[in-house]
Amino acid sequence: MKDMSDEGMKFHCVLVSGGCGFIGSNFVRWVVEHQPDTRVVVLDALTYAGRLDNIRDVLGDRVSFVHGDIRDAELLDNVVPGCDAIVHFAAESHNDNSIADPGPFVSTNVTGTYRLLEAARKYDVRFHQISTDEVYGDLALDDPARFVEGRAYNPSSPYSSSKAAADLLVRAWHRTYGVRATISNCSNNYGPYQHVEKFIPRQVTNILMGVRPKLYGDGLNVRDWIHAQDHSSAVWAVLTRGRLGQTYLIGADGERDNLTVLRAILRVMGRPEDGFDWVRDRPGHDRRYAIDPSKLRTELGWAPVHTDFESGLKATVAWYESHRGWWMPVKAATEAKYKAQGQ
Ligand code: NAD
Numbered sequence: 023m024k025d026m027s028d029e030g031m032k033f034h035c036v037l038v039s040g041g042c043g044f045i046g047s048n049f050v051r052w053v054v055e056h057q058p059d060t061r062v063v064v065l066d067a068l069t070y071a072g073r074l075d076n077i078r079d080v081l082g083d084r085v086s087f088v089h090g091d092i093r094d095a096e097l098l099d100n101v102v103p104g105c106d107a108i109v110h111f112a113a114e115s116h117n118d119n120s121i122a123d124p125g126p127f128v129s130t131n132v133t134g135t136y137r138l139l140e141a142a143r144k145y146d147v148r149f150h151q152i153s154t155d156e157v158y159g160d161l162a163l164d165d166p167a168r169f170v171e172g173r174a175y176n177p178s179s180p181y182s183s184s185k186a187a188a189d190l191l192v193r194a195w196h197r198t199y200g201v202r203a204t205i206s207n208c209s210n211n212y213g214p215y216q217h218v219e220k221f222i223p224r225q226v227t228n229i230l231m232g233v234r235p236k237l238y239g240d241g242l243n244v245r246d247w248i249h250a251q252d253h254s255s256a257v258w259a260v261l262t263r264g265r266l267g268q269t270y271l272i273g274a275d276g277e278r279d280n281l282t283v284l285r286a287i288l289r290v291m292g293r294p295e296d297g298f299d300w301v302r303d304r305p306g307h308d309r310r311y312a313i314d315p316s317k318l319r320t321e322l323g324w325a326p327v328h329t330d331f332e333s334g335l336k337a338t339v340a341w342y343e344s345h346r347g348w349w350m351p352v353k354a355a356t357e358a359k360y361k362a363q364g365q
């Protein structure tokens with residue numbers, strides 16, 4: 023089934039939960055491109071955030087698709103034994119949605135992770151948990167600290183607390199049952215295929231539709247941006263070479279406040295830098311996230327490729343400009359939700 027080489031563990035078949043979402047689909051494409059000996063089975067419920075179109079170009083001999091829910095234990099009995107690793111992306115992922123309606127977050131992120139862990143235990147399959155830096159809560163703007171692996175969990179939102187709960191289940195299943203598990207906690211991703219509910223695609227598509235971008239609160243909240251392809255290469259490094267039972271933080275030294283990012287988008291798109299609206303702040307809005315990726319870099323030798331944020335942003339803007347048919351059908355409903363929230 024699996025063996026070791028200088029490059030680490032080899033996996034012949036990886037089950038990717040949530041592989042039709044933003045980061046999951048980027049990861050599937052990354053594996054197809056960089057790991058010729060690995061097959062991928064995508065398991066996805068195709069919620070509002072998941073689309074088969076996101077992986078249609080790579081479906082075939084090496085990538086297959088199973089339409090189903092990670093909470094369905096019977097389905098997992100059929101799908102999990104065929105693979106030697108699970109990379110678990112599936113989640114409800116948007117903070118604003120979690121504030122409006124936390125139920126699906128507890129159900130998919132906590133119960134769903136529990137079901138997958140039980141399947142990994144039953145069939146002795148390697149398990150990698152995709153998590154977020156938000157489990158650590160936030161930092162003050164003037165705090166010189168960045169998040170490190172040993173920091174105590176202190177999540178703020180229903181979304182981040184459900185991810186924190188899931189991470190704790192992973193740790194317990196490793197320690198108690200010996201499930202061969204690792205966790206990675208990554209910072210904010212950007213790139214193609216991100217849903218228009220998220221910050222960068224929302225602003226880019228607003229501008230493309232002639233609508234003014236919307237900035238929450240005072241715009242000074244800081245996020246630590248990383249390209250989804252760099253997240254993918256880091257996940258592969260942890261999956262194949264990470265120490266079992268360990269957590270690895272993934273970040274690319276990309277701290278920027280929201281106002282700076284929005285002005286960069288406006289500049290790249292040839293609009294005046296003050297051409298946006300200030301809107302109601304997010305309740306409980308985390309002030310700053312910042313990742314210290316030293317462990318990943320020194321222990322696993324990982325480094326990001328997309329180190330120039332402005333050029334990554336330009337390419338992302340170009341992707342949304344040339345994929346109107348991808349985002350247009352969901353734009354109006356997304357904005358209607360925001361409007362109802364005063365955002
Ligand atoms: P996304 O919302 O774009 O995609 C989530 C995918 O999961 C969708 O394809 C959806 O259909 C699927 N899904 C949801 N519920 C499911 C269920 N019950 N069963 C099966 N499939 C289900 O999310 P994303 O932004 O790509 O995030 C992916 C993962 O990465 C999440 O676990 C998230 O917490 C984590 N993460 C995201 C970021 C970020 O910046 N977006 C940063 C760090 C970590």
Ligand code: TDX
Pocket residue numbers: 115116117118153154155156209210211219220221222224236237238239243244245280304
């Ligand atoms: O219209 C907006 N205006 C605005 O100012 C939106 C949608 C967001 N914002 C702000 C809120 C945040 O400070 O921009 C920042 C980024 O917002 P989101 O894209 O919603 O991301 P965030 O809440 O930081 O969470 C993201 O990164 C961590 C992902 O959605 C999570 O899945 C991941 O875990």
